[in-house]
Amino acid sequence: MREAFICGGVRPPIGRYGGALATVRTDDLAAHPIKALLARHPGVDWAALDDVMLGCANQAGEDNRNVARMAVLLSGLPVEIPGATINRLCASGMEAVGQAARAIATGEADLIIAGGVESMTRSPLVMAKVNGKFDPAAEYFDTIIGWRFVNPEIKARHGIDSMPETAENLAAERGILRTDQDAYALRSHRRTVAAREFLAGEIEPVRLASGVVVTQDEHPRADTSLEKLAALKTPFRTPGTITAGNSSGINDGACALLVASAAAVKRHGLQPLARFCGMASAGVAPRVMGLGPVPASRKLLARLGLTLAQMDVIELNEAFAAQVLSVTREWGLPDDAAHLNPNGGAIALGHPLGMSGARLVLTGARQLQRQQGNYALCTLCVGVGQGVAMVLAKP
Numbered sequence: 001m002r003e004a005f006i007c008g009g010v011r012p013p014i015g016r017y018g019g020a021l022a023t024v025r026t027d028d029l030a031a032h033p034i035k036a037l038l039a040r041h042p043g044v045d046w047a048a049l050d051d052v053m054l055g056c057a058n059q060a061g062e063d064n065r066n067v068a069r070m071a072v073l074l075s076g077l078p079v080e081i082p083g084a085t086i087n088r089l090c091a092s093g094m095e096a097v098g099q100a101a102r103a104i105a106t107g108e109a110d111l112i113i114a115g116g117v118e119s120m121t122r123s124p125l126v127m128a129k130v131n132g133k134f135d136p137a138a139e140y141f142d143t144i145i146g147w148r149f150v151n152p153e154i155k156a157r158h159g160i161d162s163m164p165e166t167a168e169n170l171a172a173e174r175g176i177l178r179t180d181q182d183a184y185a186l187r188s189h190r191r192t193v194a195a196r197e198f199l200a201g202e203i204e205p206v207r208l209a210s211g212v213v214v215t216q217d218e219h220p221r222a223d224t225s226l227e228k229l230a231a232l233k234t235p236f237r238t239p240g241t242i243t244a245g246n247s248s249g250i251n252d253g254a255c256a257l258l259v260a261s262a263a264a265v266k267r268h269g270l271q272p273l274a275r276f277c278g279m280a281s282a283g284v285a286p287r288v289m290g291l292g293p294v295p296a297s298r299k300l301l302a303r304l305g306l307t308l309a310q311m312d313v314i315e316l317n318e319a320f321a322a323q324v325l326s327v328t329r330e331w332g333l334p335d336d337a338a339h340l341n342p343n344g345g346a347i348a349l350g351h352p353l354g355m356s357g358a359r360l361v362l363t364g365a366r367q368l369q370r371q372q373g374n375y376a377l378c379t380l381c382v383g384v385g386q387g388v389a390m391v392l393a394k395p
């Protein structure tokens with residue numbers, strides 16, 4: 001197998017639901033970091049790009065089925081460059097980067113742009129054509145997140161808990177206290193706010209049609225506190241522990257990374273941030289989907305002959321504080337482990353579903369380089385019960 005390298009990446013700031021990026025179409029949002037990569041790497045011969053692979057979880061609206069191909073056309077890349085959209089729900093962005101690295105490792109490609117996109121704000125309402133025709137009794141769904149057009153057999157076999165309910169399941173079964181969840185959420189905001197300067201290194205501002213320029217992630221709250229978090233309602237269960245404050249948000253974002261072979265690094269004069277070691281995925285019961293990183297990481301580390309203790313950086317997506325703490329306690333880590341999400345995470349930054357996995361890889365690679373570490377583990381849980389993990393190494 002050949003080596004594959006992460007050679008940089010970029011993203012727009014993450015917007016809040018209905019916030020700063022609400023007017024930006026999903027396909028335009030996907031094209032934004034690709035255009036930025038083109039501008040940031042003027043020495044690359046872009047005609048040699050083998051593919052563009054983007055994760056996207058929704059794919060029911062302006063992402064137009066294959067948002068990666070739309071982004072190629074909108075970004076000004078030559079029409080000869082193909083594009084594929086990859087869907088592993090919350091891990092789609094990581095899956096895209098991993099599939100790109102695998103294509104390079106097998107020798108089928110040398111240079112790929114990989115990443116992810118999601119505009120949860122612009123997710124459409126969808127309506128069934130029950131009998132193939134418009135039927136006034138037809139169900140319709142908001143596609144922001146969660147189940148739609150539920151298969152009754154899946155419901156009977158696995159239930160259809162919402163994402164926050166799956167976090168309530170973990171909190172109840174594992175005795176994860178509301179106070180511990182809120183303390184973790186506060187930590188996420190504090191670390192993210194403290195890392196603003198570092199995170200700015202991966203952000204390309206967005207100029208809106210109105211002329212306004214969006215420069216900063218919109219979701220982090222510098223003014224939150226344990227008292228404010230403790231005052232939030234638990235709308236998902238009574239009694240419950242999951243709140244808007246100890247959950248990730250509903251957000252808009254995109255991210256694109258440059259993945260290259262050793263030959264492409266040399267040919268295009270690239271600077272590798274990290275080397276791809278491998279990726280693995282694993283399934284868990286949908287009702288405890290947040291545990292997905294545990295079997296995915298176990299499988300990957302065993303395959304690579306590495307241990308969790310060898311990871312200098314861990315980027316674990318923060319779907320919910322209860323979910324993070326379920327995973328870290330399973331790993332035997334303290335709740336405030338310094339090397340876990342050292343620059344904060346999705347509770348503060350937000351979680352644009354198809355984009356988040358690519359952001360974890362980008363931030364993990366940059367953090368690994370910053371601290372001159374050997375290995376980074378990047379991992380997410382996935383709705384409907386999966387986990388995906390990737391290990392990066394010093395190049």
Ligand SMILES: CC(C)(COP(=O)(O)OP(=O)(O)OC[C@H]1O[C@@H](n2cnc3c(N)ncnc32)[C@H](O)[C@@H]1OP(=O)(O)O)[C@@H](O)C(=O)NCCC(=O)NCCS
Nearest residue numbers: 090163164221224228229243244245247248249250319383
């Ligand atoms: C939890 C969730 C339903 C909350 O949605 P919401 O109610 O629209 O959230 P909001 O941002 O409006 O927050 C609700 C309130 O809490 C407040 N709040 C949220 N976080 C806060 C914080 N850290 N500190 C203080 N207040 C906070 C908000 O200001 C708002 O107050 P208001 O009602 O007075 O305006 C939504 O974020 C969600 O579904 N998250 C999970 C996403 C998910 O499942 N992703 C996939 C995981 S695999």
